Structure formats: C-alpha cells, structure tokens
Amino acid sequence: MTATGLRPFQGRRVLLGVSGGIASYKTAGLARLLTTAGAEVDVVLTRAATEFIGAVTFEALTGRPVHIGLFTPGRTLDHIKLARDADVVVVAPATADFMARAAMGLADDLLTACLLATESPVLLVAAMNDRMWAHAQTQANADHLRGLGYRLLEPEEGLLAAGEGSGPGRMAAPDTILAHVGRLLEPASSFAGRTVLVTAGPTREQIDPVRFLSNYSSGKMGVAIAAAAWRRGAKVSLVAGPITVPVPVGVEHVFVQSTTEMRDAVAGRVGTADVLVMSAAPADYQPAAPSANKLKKTGSARELELRETPDILVTTRASRKPGAVVVGFALETDDLLANAKRKLDAKGLDLVILNAANEPGAGFGVDTNRVTIVQRGAPEPEQLPLLDKRAVADAILDRVEALINGR
Numbered sequence: 001m002t003a004t005g006l007r008p009f010q011g012r013r014v015l016l017g018v019s020g021g022i023a024s025y026k027t028a029g030l031a032r033l034l035t036t037a038g039a040e041v042d043v044v045l046t047r048a049a050t051e052f053i054g055a056v057t058f059e060a061l062t063g064r065p066v067h068i069g070l071f072t073p074g075r076t077l078d079h080i081k082l083a084r085d086a087d088v089v090v091v092a093p094a095t096a097d098f099m100a101r102a103a104m105g106l107a108d109d110l111l112t113a114c115l116l117a118t119e120s121p122v123l124l125v126a127a128m129n130d131r132m133w134a135h136a137q138t139q140a141n142a143d144h145l146r147g148l149g150y151r152l153l154e155p156e157e158g159l160l161a162a163g164e165g166s167g168p169g170r171m172a173a174p175d176t177i178l179a180h181v182g183r184l185l186e187p188a189s190s191f192a193g194r195t196v197l198v199t200a201g202p203t204r205e206q207i208d209p210v211r212f213l214s215n216y217s218s219g220k221m222g223v224a225i226a227a228a229a230w231r232r233g234a235k236v237s238l239v240a241g242p243i244t245v246p247v248p249v250g251v252e253h254v255f256v257q258s259t260t261e262m263r264d265a266v267a268g269r270v271g272t273a274d275v276l277v278m279s280a281a282p283a284d285y286q287p288a289a290p291s292a293n294k295l296k297k298t299g300s301a302r303e304l305e306l307r308e309t310p311d312i313l314v315t316t317r318a319s320r321k322p323g324a325v326v327v328g329f330a331l332e333t334d335d336l337l338a339n340a341k342r343k344l345d346a347k348g349l350d351l352v353i354l355n356a357a358n359e360p361g362a363g364f365g366v367d368t369n370r371v372t373i374v375q376r377g378a379p380e381p382e383q384l385p386l387l388d389k390r391a392v393a394d395a396i397l398d399r400v401e402a403l404i405n406g407r
C-alpha cells in the first residue's frame with residue numbers, strides 16, 4: 001500500500017528551490033504544507049530570491065538550515081549532497097531567468113547545480129509576468145525543459161503583480177503544487193496511463209422547481225478515490241452530483257443533478273475506462289410527474305408517486321471496455337453481506353465495497369469509513385478497520401491494482 005493518511009510524505013526528502021519571483025511569498029505556504037505532510041524539506045534560495053523572502057522564514061517553517069551560495073566554506077559539496085538526498089526537486093516559483101539557465105544546463109548557482117546533479121524527478125512551477133511567459137524564448141525554454149523530462153506546471157490565469165492586471169502568469173496554488181509533488185513521489189504503478197472513471201455524491205430528483213429528493217452523501221469517499229487514482233498516475237474522470245468537497249487536483253470532472261443525468265454522463269465515458277468505481281449514491285426513486293410550478297399547501301395530505309430511476313451500472317454494462325475492472329459500493333442498513341453478494345452478480349462487478357449506513361464513523365458525510373471488501377471469487381469478505389477515507393481509497397485501489405495486474 002502506498003503512502004497515505006495525514007502525513008503522506010513521512011520519510012520523504014524534498015529539495016524546495018525558490019527563485020527570485022514575486023510569488024515566492026506563496027512558497028512559504030508550500031514549505032508549511034510539505035512539512036505538515038511529513039516531508040523533510042531542504043530549501044535552496046537563489047540570490048535573487050533573497051531579495052523577496054528571507055531565509056529565516058523558511059528555516060522557521062521547515063526546522064532545517066536554508067542553503068543559498070555555491071561557495072560557502074564548510075558546505076562546498078552541498079549541491080551534490082542535497083541533489084542526491086532529494087526524493088523530488090521542486091522549484092517554485094521558477095522564474096523566466098531560472099528556466100533559461102536550467103534549459104541551457106548552466107550550473108552558475110547552487111540551485112542550477114543541484115538540478116544537474118539530481119537523478120530524482122523535478123517539478124518546475126513557472127510564475128512570471130504574462131508577457132514574459134508568452135515570449136517565444138520562454139516558450140522555447142519551456143518546451144526544451146519538458147523534453148529533458150522536467151515536469152512543468154504552467155502559470156495560471158489570475159491577478160498579476162500590482163498594476164499589471166490579470167493574465168496567465170500566476171503561480172499555481174500551494175495545495176495544487178503539493179498534489180503534483182505527491183504524484184511525482186508515487187512509486188511506479190499499474191494505474192499509470194490508465195483511465196479511471198469515478199462517480200461520487202448524491203443525486204437530486206426534482207419534485208417541483210424548489211424541492212428535490214436526495215440523500216446525505218457528501219462525495220468524500222469518491223473524491224478520495226479520484227485523488228488517489230490520479231496520484232498513482234491515472235487519467236481520472238469524476239462524475240459528481242452536488243458534492244460538499246472540492247474536486248481534487250488533476251481530475252477532469254462533470255457535475256450532474258439527477259440520476260438520469262449521472263447515467264448519461266457515465267454512458268459517455270464508460271467505453272474508454274479501464275477502471276470504474278461507482279461510489280456515488282444516486283437516488284433510487286424519482287417523482288413520476290415533477291411539477292412545473294411550486295407545490296402549494298392544500299390543507300390536506302398529498303401523495304407523491306415515485307418511479308424507479310435508471311440503474312447506472314446495469315444500463316451502461318454493455319458499453320464497458322472489455323476487461324475493465326468494476327467496483328461498486330453498497331451502503332446498506334440490513335442483510336449487508338447477502339445484498340453485497342447479490343450486487344456482484346446482478347451488476348457484473350469485480351469488487352463490492354460494503355459500508356454500513358447506521359454505524360458511527362462510517363458511511364455518509366464523515367471523514368472515516370469502515371468497509372468490507374467483497375471480491376468476486378474470493379472465499380471470504382475482507383473487513384477493514386475504521387480508517388480515514390483516504391486510507392480506505394488506497395486500500396480499494398490496491399485491490400484494483402492486483403486485479404489489473406492479473407488481466
């Protein structure tokens with residue numbers, strides 16, 4: 001099982017390079033996130049970076065000495081040692097100047113020397129004025145750096161330095177960078193290059209223009225699975241109802257309202273998916289005749305006729321990619337195992353993840369879950385302890401990976 005939980009970078013070394021851009025103030029936040037995630041962070045500042053942010057800030061945030069010069073008596077081989085020890089190198093912000101020097105293979109300061117001396121993955125997070133980014137020379141440098149195998153996070157659209165308006169130039173947010181670092185730290189996985197389709201959250205079935213039928217699903221479990229699959233190298237699509245948690249970094253997504261809309265969105269994507277994880281909680285029933293106008297009180301009881309919604313797994317089954325691994329979720333209140341086994345057969349699933357709706361700390365809304373994994377052909381279901389949903393996601397994807405490897 002890969003690193004997960006609250007300190008996913010525990011025991012990993014990150015060389016965090018900072019070059020002289022205005023966005024370097026945000027890199028302090030990144031240093032904090034990396035350290036909180038358990039990483040040992042060695043910060044290297046260019047001379048220009050020290051004009052923008054002090055070494056003391058990074059020293060206080062990381063609890064480790066900060067490195068600046070190439071020619072520091074007593075630390076003259078820092079560039080080799082830092083480069084060798086790092087599991088990943090991140091340069092944020094990477095200025096136009098730094099990118100030019102890196103593209104040329106210069107080693108005229110500590111950070112560029114580290115870049116040449118490392119064999120670990122490198123993430124460059126570009127940030128600069130929009131015209132500097134658009135310049136043909138910068139674009140040529142960016143292409144060359146990608147060709148050298150560096151991962152380049154392009155600047156985002158947004159507000160630039162004071163008086164410069166907005167445009168593509170802003171450095172990616174620290175939590176976006178953190179997610180990319182996590183992906184680079186991930187060991188080689190069978191998910192790399194595969195397509196994973198995940199559904200998450202509830203659906204809403206309209207009663208009238210202002211009311212709907214729904215359930216308490218938050219989408220947390222599906223979002224944790226989408227995030228973990230992307231971190232393992234997959235191309236991930238998320239089809240989500242109205243969820244209460246943000247869509248993870250790197251995940252292509254579409255929002256839907258009703259179960260029928262969710263079915264249509266899945267139908268449009270299922271043919272290319274190597275793995276399907278259906279963790280949404282779509283409504284089973286919808287009003288037979290939703291009202292076009294708001295229903296008013298009549299002074300007496302009202303009956304609402306319901307009809308079944310389409311079954312997403314069953315109605316999209318024939319469109320699945322041959323050999324796809326299919327995971328369904330079953331949230332039950334009674335007859336848990338019998339219901340899960342029935343789902344395996346009726347819906348053509350490889351795994352059913354069973355969670356009890358009425359158990360404290362499990363199921364809807366909470367950050368933890370206690371699941372039982374029922375696998376086609378396995379003699380016994382596998383019961384996992386109460387875990388953070390991110391750890392549950394990794395446990396499920398470990399089982400999926402074993403199935404992929406066996407096909």
Ligand SMILES: Cc1cc2nc3c(=O)[nH]c(=O)nc-3n(C[C@H](O)[C@H](O)[C@H](O)COP(=O)(O)O)c2cc1C
Nearest residue numbers: 019020021022046048049095096097098127128129
């Ligand atoms: C106020 C100010 C802000 C700057 N912001 C950026 C920036 O966001 N991106 C960039 O590429 N260069 C920026 N520069 C220019 C770099 O600091 C300059 O090119 C420097 O030589 C970079 O050195 P380094 O790559 O060794 O860190 C800025 C300069 C100033 C004076």
